[in-house]
Ligand SMILES: Nc1ncnc2[nH]cnc12
């Protein structure tokens with residue numbers, strides 16, 4: 387599979403927890419699992435919607451206890467990036483899901499950073515707030531992260547979308563901006579186009595994660611085009627969570643035709659059947675994207691990143707030099 391060098395801007399590190407690692411960490415931490423085998427666990431990865439995925443995603447996370455667990459998780463993801471042409475990664479993590487289980491912020495960030503510091507892949511961390519938890523809980527997570535702000539590039543917003551509009555988190559995003567952090571938010575994955583507008587206008591985000599439902603609102607599409615707001619689209623995720631019946635029905639080509647700054651990402655690759663390179667290959671195969679469109683998607687990923695201008699230029703030269 388030959389795909390261009392790329393950045394991954396939408397991956398949840400907890401979503402890279404492969405079933406084999408669930409079992410290995412359960413053994414290491416002496417945790418009993420309600421699954422007979424790796425195959426038994428994997429057989430449960432049939433999702434009707436976002437919530438049915440989130441239920442098992444949060445349950446599996448219970449095996450992550452120590453800094454070494456978080457290090458090993460991130461190291462496995464970054465090794466895979468290095469082997470498959472992901473040159474830069476901006477990695478989401480969900481600290482509230484760990485704090486709740488008694489795992490300290492320092493354990494989570496310390497473990498993840500041990501892997502980042504050891505990797506040849508350029509990488510940074512984005513702290514996500516869980517939108518189905520309270521705004522106070524999000525503010526507490528940000529407060530606990532303040533000693534580690536030099537290790538975090540930005541904040542994000544994820545988990546169950548419908549019924550949890552961005553407006554709920556205006557105050558904590560205001561605080562994040564005050565602390566000098568960048569901001570992104572999941573919006574328009576299952577939620578309405580209005581949530582995309584709120585994320586832009588109330589949270590001041592620089593990218594929209596998913597954003598696929600924006601297409602229902604022509605004025606919003608025009609704004610996304612005019613302002614070149616990046617969308618981090620996750621094709622295999624959208625199919626596995628039921629937004630599209632099959633990949634051949636995905637609206638990625640329409641987003642590109644509208645002139646939007648679209649990127650392709652994996653979201654939760656251990657659950658959705660493919661890492662970033664496999665998402666690139668799948669859209670090439672199933673949507674007939676041309677090598678030049680793949681090059682555009684890869685160039686967009688660096689343009690939309692939080693790298694500095696020199697960093698972007700160096701990676702963009704690699705994309706330009708790629709031969710299909
Ligand atoms: N696709 C997704 N949407 C919202 N929250 C998530 N957390 C992990 N994956 C997610």
Ligand SMILES: [Zn+2]
Nearest residue numbers: 544572595653
């Ligand atoms: Zn996501």
